Amino acid sequence: MNRHRLRLVTFDAFGTLFRMREHPALTYQRIAQAHGLKVVSEPDRLKASFQDAYRKQGASNPVFGRLSQGSRPWWKSVVRNTLIGSGCPKADVDGALDPVFAELFDLYAQAAPYEVYPEVVPVLETLRTTVCEDKVPNGMGKGTKFWMGVVSNSDDRTEAILQSLGLAKYFDFVLTAYHFGSEKPGRGIFDEARLLARNCKAEECLHLGDDLERDYNGPKLIGWNSVLIRRNNDHPVPAGVATASSLKAAFADD
Structure with a gap:
């Protein structure tokens, strides 16, 4: 996918940005x-x-x-x-x-139990400086950075964890199931993410995560782009599912 055509990129947290030690x-x-x-x-x-x-x-x-x-x-x-x-x-x-x-x-609200995947910070640094190519109706125009967020089925400590790991600064918002009141793969939490990004269109959104149903099928069914992150390749996935071995690999063809 061409990240320059996106308006919103969201990430799962646990198992995508970081893991438990x-x-x-x-x-x-x-x-x-x-x-x-x-x-x-x-x-x-x-x-x-x-x-x-x-x-x-x-x-x-x-x-x-x-x-x-x-x-x-x-x-x-x-x-x-x-x-x-x-x-x-x-x-x-x-x-x-x-x-x-x-x-x-x-x-579990601190950094100690967690380990950030090695490629995450370089990828987020690159994405944070990526700009849109075209002027679009929602007010974002050429040279404007796109929105980045976390959409996670997790509790009210997630933002503190991201802060302690030094990752929070890369995101415009952190949207957890706990604060929103419902979980992925339901469309509600993804619709809320679009609203937080000035109601951009579904086809202008990309979600990346490690769970087939919650992070791939859920957003895909409502018109988002999605990529399944498979760091271990330990479970087979259906044909046609867009997968990547890391966040870096997900954007390798851009």
Whole structure:
């Protein structure tokens, strides 16, 4: 695609701009043990327990508790159920949960648990200085930088994470499912992104992310351009899906 013809480029956050340095379940284990809990499960059991707790919490309280309890109680339930599901006695978990959760919740709003992918900053630097070629009806004209944003199925700590990683300065807006009230792949959050970019047309928008349904099919179905970022190529994708191994590769032909 020709980025000079775009008016808006948006990115998923987790798994696209940055990744976790270790699986959350292993971090839960480490912090819990530091507070005196004996968490002795094998890593695979811990990870499975986390996935189960996360899935069930998402089903019962969508959008990280945005419409019900809020994100702190939402994540506290995930931590509690992960530890109990991994084999820790319920009474022991409940006795140590408050300090364990407080440390974990604050930790995940900081840079320490995350690693920015190597090509991300150079790509964002280049895109941030890219300009439009043509005059367009929404007020952007030749020589005007296009809009850049983050559209993420994440909670209210995302902007703080981007700030701590030094990435927030590249974006005109950060739109999370938590703040908007609904998640990708629904069209609502993508329509909101267009409104934030002066209501540019769908065909003038590009979204990049690592989830086939949320980051590729969702925006594609409503007329956006989209690219699926596949850093590991670990799952097959349907024929015709536009993929790239990195953000750099996504713009390699421009």
